[in-house]
Amino acid sequence: MLDVLVVDDDLRVAEINARYVEKVPGFRVAARAHCAAEALAALERTPVDLVLLDHCLPDGTGLDLVRRLREDGHGTDVIMITAVGDVDTVQAALRLGALHYLVKPFTFASLRTRLESYAALRRTVDRVGGRGPADQEQVDRIFGALRTAPTPSAPGLPSGHSEATTDLICDVLHRAGRPLSAVEVAAEAGLSRSTAQRYLRHLEQAGRLRLSLKYGDTGRPEHRYALIAP
Incomplete structure (x- = not known):
């Protein structure tokens, strides 16, 4: 089971995102946080596998939080979930090691696809295992596990609805x-x-x-x- 920390300043959005996570087999929500300080405190109490992270937080940005996590030695994986879609922010997230970047509003299917690709990544890394050097085929499998196929609109919703x-x-x-x-x-x-x-x-x-x-x-x-x- 993969533990997830949901970070969003909007309590309602955090609850919706948490419900989405709980609907995906193999994932559970370990904690919710609504600002960077709460997220840091939650990670100190309960280490998690993955953080679903909003960028716009009341006490800083999501990217600032990722930088702080890396400085403090947290290797927790991160998927950005934010309404901020400018190229500079996306590039900065990539450079800081975010595994995916999901722009709001999004469908459950979009999040599920990314969570499933993350689970596939974890399984692939576990299968490769070992402390020795990986060959190119193993490296390709690890990076390939993160690729996601485009997802169709949620069934029953008109075009443009999420x-x-x-x-x-x-x-x-x-x-x-x-x-x-x-x-x-x-x-x-x-x-x-x-x-x-x-x-x-x-x-x-x-x-x-x-x-x-x-x-x-x-x-x-x-x-x-x-x-x-x-």
Whole structure:
């Protein structure tokens, strides 16, 4: 079993990422952290195999945290999971030894593919084993284990929709326990109003949300959405 530390400053996103990890056989979440200091403390308490690391943290960047880990002698593997997609940051992550770089929003299938390739890497290294020099064939197998094939969009989702954002919106509605407007959902989820409306409309049409109308002083009804209990 491979132990994972999930690091994200957004509590809801960290919870979604943790649920994704737990759905992949052979992986379990050992801890969650929401800033660099919490991540360092968690690693001191419980060493893990892999860190799923956001770049934008309240007390520094994810790359600063990786540098600190290496300086402190932590050989923990890292997969970056962040909305930051500029080439400079990606290159810096590569130079610091990040095994993968996943740009938000992403689907469960995208994360699963990368976790599975990481597990394959660990198995390959274990099979090669030994302390002697590896030949070229063994080296090629180790590096080849990290290659991931492109993953299709999650089934049942329209083009441009991600499973992570869908789960985030459903989580917002679940926590609220009452119907919310698109404006309220957008504010809670950290999304634009248009994005929230697009996802809410799809979820309502898919039968996962109940739509109700609330009439205000202007006479124009406000659309409100609530989860339909399974």
